[in-house]
Amino acid sequence: MWKEDVIDLKLTKFFEVSARALLSLLIVAILLAILAGIIWTFFDLRLVFAHDFHGAFKTILVDVLTVLAIVEILRTALAYFSEGRVKVTYIIDTVLVTVLTEVMAFWYREVEWEKIAMVIALVLSLAAVRIIAVRFSPRRQREEL
Template sequence: MWREDVLDLKLTKFFEISARALLSLLITAILTAILAGIVWTFYDIRLVFSPDSHGAFRTILVDVLTVLAIVEILRTALAYFSEGRVKVTYIIDTVLVTVLTEVMAFWYREMSWEKVAMVIALVLSLAAVRIIAVRFSPRSRREEL
């Protein structure tokens, strides 16, 4: 019995150390992606001086919103790194930013009303889940006690 407890403790410690090492690599990759996204956005500013400035603004807008989505992913990874768990609200925020990026892109192309309705339903569903997750989070439960 004692040997099994020691073995479980060692395996748990190994898992935690391995997860932190891999997460550190992931955070480094995310930071590199954010830096590349910022550089790419600044590079795309040159498109503003082209004849199709409307397309240039669309490209820059999508670039900026994509970087913001990656920042939300970084926020999720950092929360896991510091708290040892992933917050549902961070994941929902990431999906909301990504979906809203697509909504912004809808402004620049023709979309059927069915697709627009599906996106609106998705955004409203995510907003409702976000509100429920904040309202019934474990942290708020502890504060009520």
């Protein structure tokens, strides 16, 4: 029985080290994506002078919100790196930023009311789940004890 425990311990240690190494590579890739997004956003500033303001600002707004969504993904990865688990609130924040990016894109095009109603229902559902996740988080449960 003792040999099995040692093997399990070694496998667990190998998994943790491998996961941390791969996560480090992922964090570097996310940082590079954020840098590329910022550079692309500055590059798109030329549209203000070349096209109409409305279209240029739409493009810049979507670029900025996309970079913010990637920042939320970075936050999720860093939380896993430091705490060893993924926080549901970070994932919900990422999805909310992404969905709100799409909502802002709705301002610039005709969208059926059914699609708008579905997005509103999605945002309200995510907000409710986020409130529940904060209210019943494991950290808060430990603090109340």
